[in-house]
Amino acid sequence: MKMQKSEVRLMKGNEALAEAAIRAGLDAYFGYPITPQSEILEYFTEQIPKRHGVVLQAESEVASINMVYGAAGAGARVMTSSSSPGMSLMQEGISYIAAAELPCLLVNVVRGGPGLGTIQPSQGDYFQAVKGGGHGDYRLIVLAPSSVQEMCDFVFDAFKLAEKYRNPAMILTDGALGQMMEKVEFPEEGSLPHQVPDWATTGKKGRERNFITSLHMEPEKMEEINLHLQKKYKVIEENEVRFETFEIDDAEIVLVAFGLPARICQKAVELAREKGIKAGLVRPITLFPFPKKILSDLSKKIDHFLVIELNAGQMVEDVMLAANGKCPVHFKGRMGGMIIQPEEVLEEIEKIIQQPILQE
Numbered sequence: 001m002k003m004q005k006s007e008v009r010l011m012k013g014n015e016a017l018a019e020a021a022i023r024a025g026l027d028a029y030f031g032y033p034i035t036p037q038s039e040i041l042e043y044f045t046e047q048i049p050k051r052h053g054v055v056l057q058a059e060s061e062v063a064s065i066n067m068v069y070g071a072a073g074a075g076a077r078v079m080t081s082s083s084s085p086g087m088s089l090m091q092e093g094i095s096y097i098a099a100a101e102l103p104c105l106l107v108n109v110v111r112g113g114p115g116l117g118t119i120q121p122s123q124g125d126y127f128q129a130v131k132g133g134g135h136g137d138y139r140l141i142v143l144a145p146s147s148v149q150e151m152c153d154f155v156f157d158a159f160k161l162a163e164k165y166r167n168p169a170m171i172l173t174d175g176a177l178g179q180m181m182e183k184v185e186f187p188e189e190g191s192l193p194h195q196v197p198d199w200a201t202t203g204k205k206g207r208e209r210n211f212i213t214s215l216h217m218e219p220e221k222m223e224e225i226n227l228h229l230q231k232k233y234k235v236i237e238e239n240e241v242r243f244e245t246f247e248i249d250d251a252e253i254v255l256v257a258f259g260l261p262a263r264i265c266q267k268a269v270e271l272a273r274e275k276g277i278k279a280g281l282v283r284p285i286t287l288f289p290f291p292k293k294i295l296s297d298l299s300k301k302i303d304h305f306l307v308i309e310l311n312a313g314q315m316v317e318d319v320m321l322a323a324n325g326k327c328p329v330h331f332k333g334r335m336g337g338m339i340i341q342p343e344e345v346l347e348e349i350e351k352i353i354q355q356p357i358l359q360e
Contacts, residue, residue: 002271006188007030013151014039014178016186017107017171022047023189023305027076027196028054030067034086035119036175037109041081044309048348051189061086065093072102075200077159081107083175084125085116088133094168094306095134099214099225103162105155106140106170109178112337120337121174123259126314129172130288135228139233141169141240144258149184150199156192163194165236174310176260176339243294251280253349256319257308258284261340265308268345277346279349287315292322304352306330308345310338 011019018040021029029048031041041057048055058064064080071078082090087108097104110125112118126135132138141161143154151173158169196202201210216222244262247269248254257265262283272279282298284291297306305323307316307330316331323329332348334340 001279007058007186007228009184010181010182011148011185012039012179012181013148013173014109015043016148016184017151017155017173018043018047019186020152021079022051022053023104023186024156024159024192025077025190025194026053026079028056028071028078029080030056030058030064030071030078031080031082032058032061032064032086032182034061034083036111036121036178037083037098037107039178040107040109041158045111061089062093065090065097068104069093069097069100069102072104073100073201075196075202077163077194078334079107081109083109083111084113084122087125087128091128091134094140095132095136095138095202096214097168098132098134098140099136100169100212101166101229102212102244103159104168104285105158105162106168108172110172110174112335118337119175121176121260121310121339122335122337123174123310123314124312124335125172126287126309126311129170130290130318137310138229139167139236139288141165141167141236141289142172143169144172144285144287145177145261146262146283147355148177148180148184150178152184152186156187159192161240162181165232167232167236172259174260192302197272216261218294237289240286241289241291241293243291244283244285245294246281246283248280248282248298251307252278252302253304253353254280254302255306255345255349256282256284256295256315258287258315261308261310264340264342265345266347267342271346272340272349275346275350277353290318290322292318295319295322296324296326299323302327304328304330306332306345308340309333310340311335
């Protein structure tokens, strides 16, 4: 069911995401400043004391993720945000939260790396987000917005999914989307009701105590927990895949891109079509669960996939797995905070279609 929208504003992506979280009934935010996502913490610091909830700047990212762990265990609707190096520091805590099956929202406004890198936009954290950046066999539900409006909307989606599956959900965005300004339509405050779940460690008298942990010393118990988690991830893959397509019905070459590059690729498809090239686009919205089936089906009908990313080639591996050798998969990326242009993508399309197609 779609939520009724109530107010339109011109806002930065980071601020729109923070405002959406408040309207989604956020109980608590714990975080630490790092460019290019610091506006999220700044917005909460200004707005939450006037409205509802708790905001706290922790002494580090390690501290903030463990505060999220505690608040989520008490049944709060809770989140944190950071940018690439800060999210790396949170990986141990994220693994604990996933193993304890606690819902929360994580936001990574990705910047160029590796190392301290640059504050410019990147998609270099794809592997970290979708493969489980911490230790052990766990997965996050990962949503990738491509507009400021989706920076708002996906907050509601992420909380719903996190609470439905008792699993951490991540919004994987980038410094450009976090800083750009666009028109945003917000739902009414309180439009996502939240009740403290019966498994929460609330200290309530008159019932048996709830016990939340990720530590299981007996290997049989740890395997049982792992098998349960893998079964849950399979259910998520079967029910929560989200993607968009553009001009794929007659396409001979299909671009695959997520986030901001997907918008750039849509323009590249339009430019290609103007030149008589039958190009199309698939935009994964959920990076986990990944839209494998649509890509697998397309691989039997098209001549080429071209994956566009702001990294050295990460999602391209998942596209290759989905295609499973049925058609060639090509890659074009920019790194270090450089944003690819539609004309660059068009040039790559033209180069690919001039290549002979290998027959089996």
